[in-house]
Amino acid sequence: MKVIEHIKKGNISYVSHIDSMRVLQRTLIRANINVKLSEGFNPHPVTYTSHPLPLGVESEQEFFVIANDDMSAEQVLNAFNNNIPSGMLAVKCYDCIKNPNFAKNVNYCEYLVKGNFLQYKKEIEILQNEKSWVIKFDFKGTEKEQDIAPLIHSLKVVNKGLVMIIATGNPNLRPDRVVSAICDKLVLPQKAFNIVRTKQLVINNDKILTAEEFLQEYIK
Amino acid sequence: MDNKLKEILLKVEKPARYVGGEFNMPDMNKPCSTRLCLCFPEIYEIGMSNIGVRILYHLLNDMQGIVCERCFAPFVDMGEQLKTNDIPLFSVDSGKPLSGFDIVGMSIGYELLYTNVLYMLDLAGIPFRAKDRQNGNYPILIAGGPCVVNPEPFAEIFDAIMIGEGEKNLKEFTLLYDECKKQGISKSEFLEKAACLDGVYIPSKTYPVVKNGKITGFTCSVKKAVVQDLDKEYFPTKILVPNIEITHDRAVLELYRGCNNGCRFCQACFYYRPIRSRRLQTLLEQGKQLVDSTGYSELSLSSLSTSDYESLHELICGLKADVCNGNVRLAMPSLRLDSYKSEYMGSGRLGSLTFAPEAGSQRLRNVINKNITDENIKNTIKSALEYGYTGFKLYFMIGLPTETIEDLQGIVDIVLLIKDMAKVYGKSKRPVQITVSTSVFIPKPLTPFQWERQIDEQEMLAKQRFLIDNLHIKNVRYNWHSADSSIIEAVFSRGDRRLLDVIEQAYALGCKFDGWSERFDFDKWKQAFDNAGINMSDYTREWEEDEILPWDFVEHGVTKKYLLSEKHKAYDGVVTKACGKNSCTGCGANKLGRCYS
Numbered sequence: 001m002k003v004i005e006h007i008k009k010g011n012i013s014y015v016s017h018i019d020s021m022r023v024l025q026r027t028l029i030r031a032n033i034n035v036k037l038s039e040g041f042n043p044h045p046v047t048y049t050s051h052p053l054p055l056g057v058e059s060e061q062e063f064f065v066i067a068n069d070d071m072s073a074e075q076v077l078n079a080f081n082n083n084i085p086s087g088m089l090a091v092k093c094y095d096c097i098k099n100p101n102f103a104k105n106v107n108y109c110e111y112l113v114k115g116n117f118l119q120y121k122k123e124i125e126i127l128q129n130e131k132s133w134v135i136k137f138d139f140k141g142t143e144k145e146q147d148i149a150p151l152i153h154s155l156k157v158v159n160k161g162l163v164m165i166i167a168t169g170n171p172n173l174r175p176d177r178v179v180s181a182i183c184d185k186l187v188l189p190q191k192a193f194n195i196v197r198t199k200q201l202v203i204n205n206d207k208i209l210t211a212e213e214f215l216q217e218y219i220k
Numbered sequence: 221m222d223n224k225l226k227e228i229l230l231k232v233e234k235p236a237r238y239v240g241g242e243f244n245m246p247d248m249n250k251p252c253s254t255r256l257c258l259c260f261p262e263i264y265e266i267g268m269s270n271i272g273v274r275i276l277y278h279l280l281n282d283m284q285g286i287v288c289e290r291c292f293a294p295f296v297d298m299g300e301q302l303k304t305n306d307i308p309l310f311s312v313d314s315g316k317p318l319s320g321f322d323i324v325g326m327s328i329g330y331e332l333l334y335t336n337v338l339y340m341l342d343l344a345g346i347p348f349r350a351k352d353r354q355n356g357n358y359p360i361l362i363a364g365g366p367c368v369v370n371p372e373p374f375a376e377i378f379d380a381i382m383i384g385e386g387e388k389n390l391k392e393f394t395l396l397y398d399e400c401k402k403q404g405i406s407k408s409e410f411l412e413k414a415a416c417l418d419g420v421y422i423p424s425k426t427y428p429v430v431k432n433g434k435i436t437g438f439t440c441s442v443k444k445a446v447v448q449d450l451d452k453e454y455f456p457t458k459i460l461v462p463n464i465e466i467t468h469d470r471a472v473l474e475l476y477r478g479c480n481n482g483c484r485f486c487q488a489c490f491y492y493r494p495i496r497s498r499r500l501q502t503l504l505e506q507g508k509q510l511v512d513s514t515g516y517s518e519l520s521l522s523s524l525s526t527s528d529y530e531s532l533h534e535l536i537c538g539l540k541a542d543v544c545n546g547n548v549r550l551a552m553p554s555l556r557l558d559s560y561k562s563e564y565m566g567s568g569r570l571g572s573l574t575f576a577p578e579a580g581s582q583r584l585r586n587v588i589n590k591n592i593t594d595e596n597i598k599n600t601i602k603s604a605l606e607y608g609y610t611g612f613k614l615y616f617m618i619g620l621p622t623e624t625i626e627d628l629q630g631i632v633d634i635v636l637l638i639k640d641m642a643k644v645y646g647k648s649k650r651p652v653q654i655t656v657s658t659s660v661f662i663p664k665p666l667t668p669f670q671w672e673r674q675i676d677e678q679e680m681l682a683k684q685r686f687l688i689d690n691l692h693i694k695n696v697r698y699n700w701h702s703a704d705s706s707i708i709e710a711v712f713s714r715g716d717r718r719l720l721d722v723i724e725q726a727y728a729l730g731c732k733f734d735g736w737s738e739r740f741d742f743d744k745w746k747q748a749f750d751n752a753g754i755n756m757s758d759y760t761r762e763w764e765e766d767e768i769l770p771w772d773f774v775e776h777g778v779t780k781k782y783l784l785s786e787k788h789k790a791y792d793g794v795v796t797k798a799c800g801k802n803s804c805t806g807c808g809a810n811k812l813g814r815c816y817s
Contacts, residue, residue, distance in 0.1 A: 011221070011239035014229055015463040019236060023243075023463050029515035029547075030243075056230045083515070085243045085463065176230075192227035 002068050002076045003094040003215065008059040009196075012087030017052035023085065024049075024064055031079035036067035050102035050200060051109070051168050054176060059197035061211060062088075063102045096218040102200065105214065106168060108153055110199035111175040113162040121157040123186055128155040135181045148173055148181060153203065155182075161193075165201065221315060228301040234464060237264035238298065240290075240312040242460040244513060246281035248289065248314050254398040256280060256288045257311050257321040257359075261328065261336035262735070264312070267292040268460070269468035271522065272365065273327050276386045278456035286394060289313035289321070293336045294343065296733065302343055309343035318344035319359060323397060325390070326378075327365040331712035332705060332734040334374055337363075338727040341377070348724065350379050350424060360397070360407065364390065368421075369491050370665040370771040373715035373723065375423035379407075380414060382421075383774055384445030385477075387453050389419035419445025426773060428717070435716070438773035446777070446813040450477060450496040457509035461516070470518035470551060471510040473503055475535070478815070479524035480798045482805065483578070484589045484790050485617065487664040488524055490778045493809035495799075495816060500531040504538045511543050519543065520551040527552075528798075572611025572653065573604050579620060580630025586793045587622050589668075589786070601638055605645040611653045612638055618683045619661040619675040621790065628683060631656065632690045639693070656691055657699040658684070660706035664713050665771045666778065668786035673762035674710040677703050704742035705734065711759040716770040719759075721752040777809035 008020070015023065025045065028035055035045035046067035053059050068076065077093035084090070117124060127133070133149040151167035162182075166173045175195050183190050200211040221239075229235035258277055260267030267273060273290070280288035289311035294302060302309060308317040318324055324346070326337055338348055341361075347353050350361065363374065364382035371381045382389045393414055400410040415422045421442040428435045447453045455474065462469070476497030479489040498506075507519055519539065523529060539550060579585045582594055604612070616631050635654055642652040660680055663672040675683075680703035691698040712719060725748035733739040749756055763769065765784060772780070782805075789796060799805045801816040809815065 011241040012463065014235040014239050015241075016234075016236070019464045022465065026461060026515035027243075029517070030513070055235065056226065083243070085241055085245075087241050192223060192230055194226070 001096040001099055001218075002066050002071075002073060003096050003100060003218075004064040004066070004076065004080055004090050005092040005094070005211075006062050006064060006080075006084070006088050006090040008053060008062050008088050010058070010087040012085055013053070013056055013058045016055055017049075020053075020088070021047075021049065023088065027080060027084045028066065030083040033066065033076055033079055034068060034070060048099055048101070048103065050106060051172075053197060054174050056192070057111070057175060057195045057197060061091075061197065061200055063100075063200070063211070065096075065099050065102070094215060094218075095220045096215070097220055098218060100215055100218045102211070103169065105202050106200045106211065108165050108201040108203045109168040109175075109197050110163060110165045110201060112160060112196045112198050113164065113175070113179050114194040114196070115161045117157045117162045118159070120186055120188075124155055124157055124162065124182060127182065127185065128152055133181065135177060135184075137177055137180075146173075146177075148178060152178065163198075168200075224305055225307060225315075228298070228305060228307070232298045232301060233295065234264075236464045237292065238294065238310075238312060240314075242462050244458050244460050245313065246278070246287075248287055250287065251285065252287040253285045254287075254322050254394060254401060255316075255320075256286065256323040256325060256394065257291050257316075257318055258288060259291045259293075259318070259324060259326045259340055261293045261326060261333045261340055262733075263295050264292045264462075265464070265466040267327075268462050268466045270327065270329065271472050271474065272386065274459055274472075275454070275456060276327075276364075276390055278459065279387060279391065279454050280394060282454070282456075283391070283394070285398060289316065291318060291340070293340055293733075296739075299339065299343060299732075308345050309340060319346055321359045322401065323362060323394065324359045325362045325364060325382075328363055328367040328374065329365050330367060330735070331373075331709045332740070333367075334712060334723045335727045335731045335734055337374060337377065338723060339732045342727070349376050349720075351376070353379075360411075362390075362393070366488070366491065369487060369774075369776075370713060370715070371421065371423075372428075372717050372770040373712050373719040375421075375427075375717055376720050378423060379411060380420055380422050382419060382445070383442055384419035385447045387447050389417060389445035392417050393420055417445075418443050421774070428770065428773070435768045435770060435772075437768065441773045441775055443775040444777060444812060446494065447477075447496070448813050449817070451498045451502050455498075455506055457506050458513045459510065461514045468520070469516075470520050471507075471514050471516040472520045472522050473507050473510065474498065475503065475521055475523040475526060475529045475532075477523070478809070480528060480800060481525060481591065482589055482786070482796050482798065482807075484587070484668040484786055485578075485620065485661060485664070487667050490666050490783075490807070490809075491776065492524065493778060493807065493815070494813045495809075496813065497529065497816075500534055500538070503535055504542065507539050507543045511548055517547055518549045518551055520553065522553060572613050572655070573609045574613040574615070575600065576615035577634065578615065578617050579623075579627060580616060580632070580634060581627045583793060584620060584623060584627040584630070586795050587790045588617075588620055589790065589795050591795055591798060597634065598637070598641070601641050602645055605642055605652075606647065608647045610646070610648045610650050611655075613655045613657070616656065616658045617661045618658045618687075619680060621661075621669060621672045623683075625686065628686050629690070631658075631687065635691060635693065635696055639695075651695045653695050653697070655697045655699065656687070657701075658687065659701040660703060662706060662710045662713055665769065666776055666783070668783045668790060670714070670769065670783065671763045671765055671767075671787060674707070674760040676757075676760070677707065680706070702737060702740070704745075705737070705740050707756060707760060708734070708742075708745055711756050714759055714763075714770070718752075718754060722748050722754055725749075725751045775812075777807075777812040779808035782807045 037043040048065040050063040073093040073095040130149045151173040153165035156163045202209040202214045360379045362380045363378045429437045478493040478495035578590045729744045
């Protein structure tokens with residue numbers, strides 16, 4: 001198993017998760033990286049990804065896992081980077097014993113919302129202690145409600161913007177909805193912020209593991 | 221990218237259509253003196269599938285000092301957002317507004333795209349007519365694509381129109397522009413010089429002389445540009461790989477240009493002559509490079525009639541051995557009914573077999589010169605059934621010259637024949653599914669049928685009704701092409717300069733994306749014709765043989781005399797055999813370049 005850590009930045013962040021998967025598959029073909037096929041009636045390459053990124057959100061840390069044991073991590077990294085659109089370049093490649101299953105294990109992500117929030121630092125940071133915070137949003141034409149309070153781990157205002165750690169996976173909280181809810185609460189104008197997923201995290205009780213730390217037990 | 225645009229992108233469907241970033245994108249930041257933007261007046265998924273745009277985009281970007289970008293028609297949701305937010309239409313590659321380019325080119329694929337040309341210009345803030353752009357710093361607007369066979373309906377929009385093959389005229393036009401720009405030569409002086417190039421039509425210099433509403437001649441003529449040696453001509457092998465799924469999401473090899481069959485309704489057949497092919501070795505190399513550089517798992521062998529490529533068997537074997545390695549599927553469009561061989565078919569799951577007999581009876585097939593016999597049809601069905609096919613898709617045309625009810629009955633008879641034969645030769649227990657599709661005959665310029673009338677709406681509906689009633693058979697589906705849009709297509713395909721008023725009126729009434737059946741609004745088009753004071757029937761009528769036609773100023777190689785003789789042969793039911801290396805039929809195309817060289 002090879003775990004490829006890559007970015008998704010710039011215009012390619014407007015490519016949906018399902019389309020990005022096709023981009024990744026084609027990259028493997030171009031790069032001549034062999035991937036084991038599944039054993040079923042319709043064999044397909046065995047690959048896994050981390051949690052889907054909402055459209056328009058950039059990322060500094062995405063994971064793409066492939067069933068490949070015949071190349072070194074370095075060879076995979078080079079071949080991958082020579083064949084991927086520039087917005088999705090790989091940063092690292094790990095050689096692992098088995099699939100770390102990011103989709104199951106990663107339950108929180110850290111996002112940076114770029115912008116100047118310093119003047120609202122106090123008001124925003126206090127919101128993380130809310131016991132209940134119900135928001136309404138449009139989901140495929142119908143209005144839905146969600147209590148986002150239990151899904152927010154932390155909100156912190158720094159010089160670069162707002163850093164938030166929120167639930168990802170199941171249950172899931174979209175970062176753009178949090179920003180929009182904050183704007184609602186503080187009566188700020190709604191606009192499209194530049195949001196970047198900066199870290200994927202595994203949080204159990206009070207123990208916070210970054211994805212790299214979590215990966216250690218899988219690395220060969 | 222500014223924040224306003226980011227907000228918009230999150231509100232529209234498939235924002236990836238508008239942002240580029242594909243793999244194999246050429247260097248847009250290289251030092252350059254001339255910037256072009258090639259536009260395709262349809263959405264990204266369709267425009268990116270166009271092989272012409274693909275070739276020219278890479279060809280221009282491979283030239284020193286030239287950068288070429290792309291722009292596609294934003295879908296209605298994006299168009300509305302751009303309008304309300306006052307953002308001018310921009311290129312996909314670098315997000316630069318269209319009005320900031322030196323040259324903006326439109327590839328016009330078919331008649332129902334004309335309103336989309338105006339739609340894109342409107343969004344870009346560029347005035348529609350060339351005469352309205354004389355004062356002001358606008359890009360030079362040019363057009364190309366299959367519709368330039370008769371460019372007259374849109375001629376007055378453009379400063380220049382490329383007639384013929386872009387590898388020749390667009391390349392020379394761009395080089396000349398680059399040189400003139402460096403020397404500080406004015407736009408009008410440059411256009412004057414460009415008029416001397418082969419295949420460059422300057423509508424303000426070459427125009428029809430009209431007396432009493434009839435064309436009596438032209439100020440000068442234009443010779444179609446033709447690539448002389450297709451084998452040595454540029455073909456991109458490191459092509460863009462889109463990040464979203466496009467309509468034809470595959471690598472494409474172009475085997476040859478032109479077609480030797482000479483079906484009398486087919487414009488492409490005559491327009492793309494002389495017949496020139498690529499060598500087997502060249503295609504094998506290009507196929508390998510394409511598959512390696514893109515990662516595509518499908519390679520299409522494209523041409524007007526792929527089964528007529530002389531080394532097709534060797535090409536397929538060669539590609540299967542060296543390129544495919546079991547992972548790449550070969551796709552073969554446009555197989556002729558009589559050329560069907562089971563070895564051409566893929567080894568995977570059997571789909572349905574698609575063929576186009578075009579007419580139901582032998583008599584009518586002789587009239588249109590579709591050289592396949594009842595015997596060919598029977599043999600093909602037999603071998604396909606024995607091979608295990610359980611689906612057939614059949615394409616026909618209705619409203620062809622001399623068509624009678626017996627010819628329509630012939631369509632029904634072919635369907636019944638397949639059903640009968642399936643009982644004898646069918647391998648599968650599943651019943652054979654047959655889909656019949658009919659389109660309406662449209663008399664196209666530069667074909668032997670260019671003088672023919674188009675049947676009127678009532679006749680179309682009656683013929684369709686006959687087929688609906690008679691194809692009401694178990695496991696048979698009948699699809700038909702809308703009568704309304706066929707009329708509009710016919711009007712514009714043989715239109716003249718007066719029709720630009722109609723296009724403008726139609727756009728003002730809200731017509732765009734007319735090629736999408738759900739968006740086509742015939743009532744608005746009727747209104748547009750009324751507003752412009754023009755009768756559709758003036759264009760769908762039968763034309764006199766001695767009339768000067770709006771597109772007669774173009775030297776296409778294929779002569780009017782030849783087309784006329786073919787028309788007469790059609791009425792006599794005489795077929796013209798497909799031409800070949802040693803059997804020239806004398807169409808005249810070889811005056812512009814050697815056939816079968």
